[in-house]
Amino acid sequence: MMISVLPAPPTERARADASATAWALAARGGDPDAADHFVRALHGDVLRYVAHLSGDPQSAQDLAQDTFARALGSLHRYEGRASARTWLLSIARRAVADSLRRAAVRPRIADAVDWRAAQERAQPRDLPGFDDGVALLALLETLSEERREAFVLTQVVGLSYEEAAGFVGCPVGTVRSRVSRARTTLERLLREAEEPSTLAA
Template identity: 35%
Template sequence: MVRLIPAMRAFARTFYRNPDTADDLVQETLVRALSAIGQFRPGTSMKSWLFTIMRNAFYTKVKIETREAPGATDCVSLQASSDSTQEWSVRGRELARAIQRLPQQQREVLVLIGVLGVSYDEAAAICGCAMGTVKSRLSRARLRLLEELGETSAASSLERDERHTVDPNR
């Protein structure tokens, strides 16, 4: 479990932008996992098991937060006080904002596969859906990111390539 904490922190950042809140989710996940360690089946993926617990913990927190603290996500005190002037930093922030604007399911799959290197099978198990659904979400997430970042020619090229991959006789 300890070796997987960095990957868990990265996955938690797909749910929360604030690093402290993401770390709280990791801690909650570890507490739940330790209390349910008897339910872990040896021979299966510990990473997938932990990510599934994290995902479920997140959705439980969201239900509670929407019931108890409306408006907390727009709190001005959580915003950065000044922006960086470096070009790479600006582009990185643009990418981070574009990723945050993705629908939750697409963002999850993008981070699981693209950032954490989880296999399609593991991502499907974590997200509780079919592998084809994972591939579709990843494809739609990549296209949307390209469009949001102003890379429309790259998005068009990617769409064209995917159409030819799906139907090679076209």
């Protein structure tokens, strides 16, 4: 059974964004309590986003921590032109890109002939929702990069179509189209996945 992750209703999301942006601006002025509220308000969104981008839930906490370290270090330059969440997710994207670049040049040493398979076997399998999470990631990987990003930003992270369009730098209609096509593909794949016994018979 797949787990559905729905974004917050628009009005609730708008209030949460306004609140997080206000905390960010207050933290920029040197308020440590505001900085703590800012991190708490957006930690979940950042964690989901970096886990998706990196494809590695194991490193998501480290990437989220790196994102917030970068954000707090450059908070003095944040002026509130975009919501704090949109600003923070752009920092998260750079943090993941830097991490992937570092990993690409790092030598991989393993005794196993197939180190990737050995690594996958070492991952925990008995955690609640683990199989559903793996299945969802596998389905998302079948989408094109553009459709996958639009879907995750709007349906998992919870950005509005307008925010997602500003974030990826394309028209709102394009984001809507990408999300619609991603949904159609995912629904078809889910139907096919739920009918193996019928096909076998």
